[in-house]
Amino acid sequence: xxxxxxxxxxxxxxxxxxxxxxxxxxxxxxxxxxxxxxxxxxxxxxxxxxxxxxxxxxxxxxxxxxxxxxxxxxxxxxxxxxxxxxxxxxxxxxxxxxxxxxxxxxxxxxxxxxxxxxxxxxxxxxxxxxxxxxxxxxxxxxxxxxxxxxxxxxxxxxxxxxxxxxxxxx
Numbered sequence: 043x044x045x046x047x048x049x050x051x052x053x054x055x056x057x058x059x060x061x062x063x064x065x066x067x068x069x070x071x072x073x074x075x076x077x078x079x080x081x082x083x084x085x086x087x088x089x090x091x092x093x094x095x096x097x098x099x100x101x102x103x104x105x106x107x108x109x110x111x112x113x114x115x116x117x118x119x120x121x122x123x124x125x126x127x128x129x130x131x132x133x134x135x136x137x138x139x140x141x142x143x144x145x146x147x148x149x150x151x152x153x154x155x156x157x158x159x160x161x162x163x164x165x166x167x168x169x170x171x172x173x174x175x176x177x178x179x180x181x182x183x184x185x186x187x188x189x190x191x192x193x194x195x196x197x198x199x200x201x202x203x204x205x206x207x208x209x210x211x212x
Contacts, residue, residue, distance in 0.1 A: 045075065045114040046206055047139045048121045049107075049132070051180060052147035055154045057189045057198070058123035061147065064199040066121050069208075075117055081106060081124035103131040111138050127177035143206055146183035147198070153190045 048065060050058045059080055066078040084106055085092065092098040103126035110120045126132075135142050180186070185205050187198055 043117055044140045045117050045119040046141040046143060047110045047114045047135065048119070048143050048145065048202060048206070049110070049126075049135055050121065050123045050145045050147065050202075051126055051132075051183075052149060052189070053125060053127075053154060053177070056147040056149045057195060058125075058147055060195045061145075061189075061198045061202075062121045062123035064195050065202055068199060068203065069119055069121070073119065076119045076121070077113055079106065079110065079120060079122040079124075081122075081126065084109065084124070099125075100128055100131070102126075103128050104134070107131050107135050107138075110135070114139055114141065125177075127179065129178045129181065132180060143185070143202065144180060144183040145185045145187070145202055146180040147187055147189040148179070149189050 048062075050062050050065075052058050062078060062080065066076060069076045081102070085102060088102075088105055092102050103124065106122055106124050106126060110122045113120045132144060135144070185201060187193060187201065189198065
């Protein structure tokens with residue numbers, strides 16, 4: 043049986059990693075075959091051979107999608123937290139993953155600038171997806187959450203589990 047691919051996307055600072063780690067912890071407590079993949083870490087794993095041009099960003103997103111699919115096809119649940127703002131990658135995911143849940147953490151730009159966890163919104167804003175770099179926001183995610191600080195990350199993880207039919211999992 044194929045695993046579930048939880049594709050958590052949003053702009054830098056949207057809370058993808060925080061929510062993904064919480065989701066991972068909750069799933070891992072119940073199932074041994076769960077992995078957590080983070081876009082920044084995957085860049086390192088693949089050798090940091092790509093830059094941040096549109097072409098390189100797309101190639102990185104495609105790698106993340108194919109890695110997630112490979113693991114899911116072996117019965118492993120995958121939580122992949124990545125910006126990957128390309129409709130063609132999300133279409134590929136839906137086509138190739140039987141159990142796919144796309145989560146879009148949408149955050150107002152003002153909130154992203156306030157969070158500014160990696161100083162990107164001060165030092166490199168013109169290079170950020172959705173600001174200086176064209177990005178395609180998800181058209182029809184399975185779950186879209188406005189993550190402006192009014193919903194706790196634990197609640198978001200619970201909403202994702204509910205969508206996956208795993209609500210009873212604590």
